[in-house]
Amino acid sequence: MPNLGVVAHAADDLRVEALPEPAPRPDEAVLEIAFGGVCGSDLHYWRHGAAGASVLREPMVLGHEIAGTVVRAAADGSGPTVGAxxxxxxLTPLGDGSTPWPAGRPNLAPASSYLGSALHLPHTQGGFATRVALPTRLLHAVPDGLPLEVAALAEPAAVAWHGLERAGDVRGKRVLVIGAGPIGQLVVAVARHHGAAEVIATDLHELPRRIAEQHGAITLPATDAAAIAALHADVVVESSGTVPGLASAIEAARRGGTVVxxxxxxxxxxxxxxxxxxxRELTIVGSFRFADEFDDVIAALADGSLDVSGIVTHVLPAGRALEAFGIAADASVSSKVLLDFTGAGSDGRDP
Structure with missing residues (x-):
């Protein structure tokens, strides 16, 4: 099978093209990618040629939400064996030689590299390809019985897990999630896993509200400002990344509450x-990527205590990546969209 990759060349220039076979370094294993999730940053590279300050300056393989199987173990003996x-x-945390960051919080390292990121030059190539070579330090075992299709959600679920834990213990609390896109859906799932007494989610669209309701959330239209302000939530997670969403988050938080x-x-x-x-003496905290939660997330996905059912709404063959990106960009018709690199493929599915 050719080594097909999903490559962003510039704004509105996304190609599925043949890549050279991976040439692993001694500490790298070669993976056959099974599934990869389309992230908002992938969409930004496709639409705008940039994700924030990370601007495309050369062709880049996209993708950082990936799971697969080792087909060639690392030559130095590190990491998983063939078939794992x-x-x-x-994430590979890196310093810049001058900026300090807290010990134990690698996500805050100032010059880190991230798969499928154009922050550095040369760019850090991503994992949307049939076969990729990756450092073994990035590879985490997927337990037997956990489908790779679900394991591909580990990265965005870890983002949601980290975000909610920035608010502290949410057991018995009322948690409000502003914006029920894929990350917001995963925050709802994590809040349920963490024992929140009540979870509420807002969104502009009916589909994401319906998915959130399937996970036990009460939902409100994002336009119902009065109802949202009346919630007095203990914890509010602003996951829309919009100015109106930020306004709603502050208005909805109870006195002494926390906004993430x-x-x-x-x-x-x-x-x-x-x-x-x-x-109101609100505690307002930022949340960026995640730190050491990855294995906890995989374990919770494997034992079913973190229920992500229905969040993946479409699975399309990698050869139809442009179509998949278009679906992922429309929040009214999709939640998480996966690319299938196995060659089996799917015509997609509705929740």
Missing amino acids: RVAVHP LLGLQRAGDVPAAVATAIT
Whole structure:
């Protein structure tokens, strides 16, 4: 089978093309990728040729939400053996020689590389390909019985897990999720896993609200500002990354509550109701990627305690990547969209 990759060349220039066979370094294993999830950053590279400050300057294989099987073990003897099923942690923490970051929080290392990222030059190539070579330190075992299709959700689920845990213990609390896109759906699932007494989700579209309801959430239209403000939630996770979403998050938080900024806001100044945050003594915390939660997430996916059913709405063959990206970009018709690199493929499915 040819080694097909999903490569972003520039804005509106996404190609599925033949790649050279991987040439692994001694500490790298070769994987056959089974499934890869389309992330918002992938969509930004496709639509705009950039994801925030990370601007395409050369062709780049996209993808960092991936799972697959080892077909060639690392020459140095590290990592998993041939046949091992793995999910991939995309982060390599790196310092810049001057900026400090907290010990034990590798996600905050200032010069880190991430699979499928154009931050550095040469770019860090991603995992949307039939076969890729990856450092064994990125590979985490997938337990028997956990489908690789589900294991491909480990990375975005870890983002949601980390975000919710930035608020502390949510057991017995009312948790509000602003924005029920794929990450918001996973926050709902993690909140249920973590013992929240009540989970509420908002979104502009009916489909994501329906999926959230399948996970036990109460839902509200994102346009119902009065109802959202009346919630007095203990914890609010802003996962829409929009200015109206940020406004709703602050208004919906109870006095003394916590607001987690999980959705990435636009660069530069963003208006916010700071006076409300002050007079309510809100705790406002940021959340970026994840730290050491990856194996906990895989374990919870494997034992079923983290229920992600229905969040994947479409699975398309990798050769139809452009179509898949178009579906993923329309939040009214999709949640998480996966690319299938196995060659079996699927025509997609509705939730």
